Amino acid sequence: MATLFKNIKELLQVRTEPVKFVSGKEMNIIPTIKDAFLLVENGLISDFGSMRDCPSSNFDEVIDCTGKMVMPAWCDSHTHMVYAGNRESEFVDRINGLTYEEIANRGGGILNSAKTLQETSEDDLYNQSKVRLEEIIKLGTGAVEIKSGYGLTLEAELKMLRVIKRLKENYSIEIKATFLGAHALPKEFKNTSDYIDYVIEAILPIVAKENLAEYIDVFCETGYFSVEDTNRILEAGKQYGFTPKIHVNQFTAIGGVQAGVKHNALSVDHLEEMRDVDIEALRGSQTMPVALPGCSYFLSIPYTPARRIIDAGLPLALATDYNPGSAPSGNMNFVVSTACVKMKMTPEEAINASTINGAYAMGLQDKVGSITNGKLANLILTKPINSFGFIPYSFGENHIESIFLAGED
Numbered sequence: 001m002a003t004l005f006k007n008i009k010e011l012l013q014v015r016t017e018p019v020k021f022v023s024g025k026e027m028n029i030i031p032t033i034k035d036a037f038l039l040v041e042n043g044l045i046s047d048f049g050s051m052r053d054c055p056s057s058n059f060d061e062v063i064d065c066t067g068k069m070v071m072p073a074w075c076d077s078h079t080h081m082v083y084a085g086n087r088e089s090e091f092v093d094r095i096n097g098l099t100y101e102e103i104a105n106r107g108g109g110i111l112n113s114a115k116t117l118q119e120t121s122e123d124d125l126y127n128q129s130k131v132r133l134e135e136i137i138k139l140g141t142g143a144v145e146i147k148s149g150y151g152l153t154l155e156a157e158l159k160m161l162r163v164i165k166r167l168k169e170n171y172s173i174e175i176k177a178t179f180l181g182a183h184a185l186p187k188e189f190k191n192t193s194d195y196i197d198y199v200i201e202a203i204l205p206i207v208a209k210e211n212l213a214e215y216i217d218v219f220c221e222t223g224y225f226s227v228e229d230t231n232r233i234l235e236a237g238k239q240y241g242f243t244p245k246i247h248v249n250q251f252t253a254i255g256g257v258q259a260g261v262k263h264n265a266l267s268v269d270h271l272e273e274m275r276d277v278d279i280e281a282l283r284g285s286q287t288m289p290v291a292l293p294g295c296s297y298f299l300s301i302p303y304t305p306a307r308r309i310i311d312a313g314l315p316l317a318l319a320t321d322y323n324p325g326s327a328p329s330g331n332m333n334f335v336v337s338t339a340c341v342k343m344k345m346t347p348e349e350a351i352n353a354s355t356i357n358g359a360y361a362m363g364l365q366d367k368v369g370s371i372t373n374g375k376l377a378n379l380i381l382t383k384p385i386n387s388f389g390f391i392p393y394s395f396g397e398n399h400i401e402s403i404f405l406a407g408e409d
């Protein structure tokens with residue numbers, strides 16, 4: 001099967017030489033080809049260039065992209081989009097003045113979602129989750145990471161991870177699974193240390209045996225899990241070959257970034273509270289900082305200081321954090337726009353952060369995230385627009401005409 005995209009107004013994120021991720025000043029450059037063609041064969045990008053060099057053979061399909069742009073689909077490296085029900089009532093509680101912490105302390109928050117999920121069948125959970133997955137695909141996402149963490153028992157954590165596995169099997173979007181057993185302390189446990197024992201001894205070995213996750217996560221935060229708990233979880237995960245991708249510095253900076261870097265985490269995510277020492281800790285590491293502006297927006301907490309991170313020469317990825325409590329939206333277009341408006345990222349930086357850097361934060365940089373020969377043809381075809389900066393500028397508008405996964409729309 002060969003598909004030719006021709007007369008592309010601008011082909012974005014063209015990387016002839018593969019790159020792992022981009023950092024610092026490089027983030028402000030999006031390589032493009034104007035008046036371009038792109039050839040997709042058997043689901044993979046096989047050629048691209050200027051229309052002057054456009055091949056002329058008999059293709060199975062030819063798509064005329066006059067006035068439109070083609071770019072890699074969004075790479076959303078942090079979500080909790082397998083969940084049951086919603087937390088709309090807590091949203092109203094927050095409007096009426098309660099904080100996220102106060103709601104959690106009253107037994108709401110993550111424990112509320114865990115209770116609902118424990119009472120939901122695996123089929124029902126699958127059906128609720130696939131609606132969200134289909135929606136984010138329409139919004140231009142071509143690769144996504146999904147975490148467990150609303151189970152908090154062996155049975156319910158496995159239920160979540162099996163749902164993620166079914167989604168992987170049934171959809172052509174790239175999906176990576178993360179085991180987040182240590183997301184909150186269930187009421188049945190007196191302290192985090194006992195619960196960590198349970199996670200390590202009762203759940204982790206089965207997750208590994210059934211091959212249900214690629215990554216391991218922990219909510220390293222005051223009132224949730226300490227740096228010591230984090231070290232224990234990550235060390236245990238390493239024994240089973242799980243790479244860390246962890247929640248740190250959302251409300252308080254307690255050394256989670258340093259713990260992540262020490263354990264060669266693929267990413268450290270949230271980072272709303274960043275001390276200079278946290279930024280320094282990331283320097284020279286292979287750990288991707290990930291910002292979640294949808295969470296800052298929804299909870300009215302500080303935005304991750306993108307300028308300090310990028311101006312220190314570091315990379316940055318953007319993701320949605322799609323979850324029922326702190327970011328009930330999987331819309332990467334909103335994330336890109338909010339990063340520009342609220343975090344002062346340029347459109348170029350936000351697009352790099354949401355494509356190639358997001359791909360790296362899922363270990364998918366060799367497969368997606370740029371227009372490179374041999375990569376999957378997971379692509380966004382925009383509606384007619386004047387420039388790629390129009391995507392974040394014109395917030396709330398839908399600029400996507402079609403999305404292609406492995407070359408199929």
Ligand SMILES: N=CN[C@@H](CCC(=O)O)C(=O)O
Pocket residue numbers: 080109110113219247250295321323324325326327
């Ligand atoms: N902070 C920890 N976990 C999620 C929120 C979980 C929830 O409130 O349900 C997050 O990344 O924001």
Ligand SMILES: [Zn+2]
Pocket residue numbers: 078079080247321323
């Ligand atoms: Zn999260």
